[in-house]
Ligand SMILES: *[C@@H]1O[C@H](CO)[C@@H](O)[C@H](O)[C@H]1NC(C)=O
């Protein structure tokens with residue numbers, strides 16, 4: 001008798017969990033743009049950026065999208081975007097020359113606020129905290145490229161100088177992925193921001209030191225792609241993998257705890273279902289990660305991951321002020337995460 005009671009309760013628990021499985025509602029789809037930049041101001045204002053100099057913006061929670069091509073930059077790949085409100089945003093164009101543009105009129109006009117035509121320059125990601133911002137680029141003359149702003153991107157100062165405590169000579173073939181604009185993040189600990197490298201070597205840059213990250217190494221297609229900091233600033237989750245074998249479940253995520261003197265690292269018990277290019281915290285225990293082979297959710301701080309979709313997405317973001325969560329990827333696809 002007892003056993004039936006237990007089975008019954010077990011069945012109820014399973015269906016309750018299934019009923020809670022989030023659904024990805026596709027909002028716009030079908031053009032040739034690969035979206036990798038995404039910035040969600042609040043539940044109604046969403047900006048995305050990508051290839052062909054393209055920007056998408058919605059001011060009604062994703063029901064309607066306005067697609068724009070930045071004049072004079074129609075061939076550029078804007079791999080990252082940071083939006084401050086419905087009118088103000090900054091976009092990062094990766095290379096030749098590396099540029100950052102800013103709009104204050106909802107994307108009608110864009111002003112160049114940063115340009116560097118140094119050979120080999122390749123910008124990978126930006127992060128902001130209030131008016132402060134940082135952009136990270138591939139190593140130039142053996143040092144990671146860093147520039148900072150204190151006025152929401154109106155002016156930028158290069159800080160890739162020898163002697164900068166953040167900087168260490170890059171390893172051979174070490175670079176940064178520009179896959180979702182999320183491998184650099186601000187947090188409350190010194191030195192204010194932390195970033196992860198990939199490629200031939202994957203490292204976490206923290207406390208003026210570089211901590212080895214256990215991703216695949218020795219190839220340019222593998223490594224750490226994205227970093228998310230927990231709401232209490234004590235932990236981080238790093239995802240990545242090898243994008244040329246994007247369903248491999250090994251060496252694609254690492255759980256990090258920040259300590260006074262360094263970091264400790266653990267691998268998850270159940271990793272995400274393949275290469276992942278972006279990870280975000282929704283709250284202290286809930287995380288979302290996405291990549292070309294699918295989307296996974298963790299409800300236990302990143303220890304165990306459950307796949308919720310096998311659709312390809314490059315980037316996911318939560319509203320900076322609000323609860324809405326969006327994803328973006330190839331073919332101009334933007335989706336909203338819906339909890340039924
Ligand atoms: C983007 O560029 C590609 C190749 O240059 C082209 O095939 C495609 O039609 C363009 N897409 C848009 C939306 O302009």
Ligand SMILES: *[C@@H]1O[C@H](CO)[C@@H](O)[C@H](O)[C@H]1NC(C)=O
Pocket residue numbers: 041042043044045084085086087
């Ligand atoms: C989102 O931000 C815009 C300002 O850019 C504001 O007009 C709008 O009311 C905000 N919406 C919500 C739901 O907070």
Ligand SMILES: *[C@@H]1O[C@H](CO)[C@@H](O)[C@H](O)[C@H]1NC(C)=O
Pocket residue numbers: 172173174200218219220
């Ligand atoms: C990657 O590292 C290997 C040695 O592990 C080296 O032979 C190769 O040249 C490096 N690749 C690049 C692009 O630096």
Ligand SMILES: *[C@@H]1O[C@H](CO)[C@@H](O)[C@H](O)[C@H]1NC(C)=O
Pocket residue numbers: 216217218219221222242244245
């Ligand atoms: C990455 O994938 C490529 C292509 O399948 C393979 O040759 C290489 O060994 C893989 N490297 C790592 C570090 O996963």
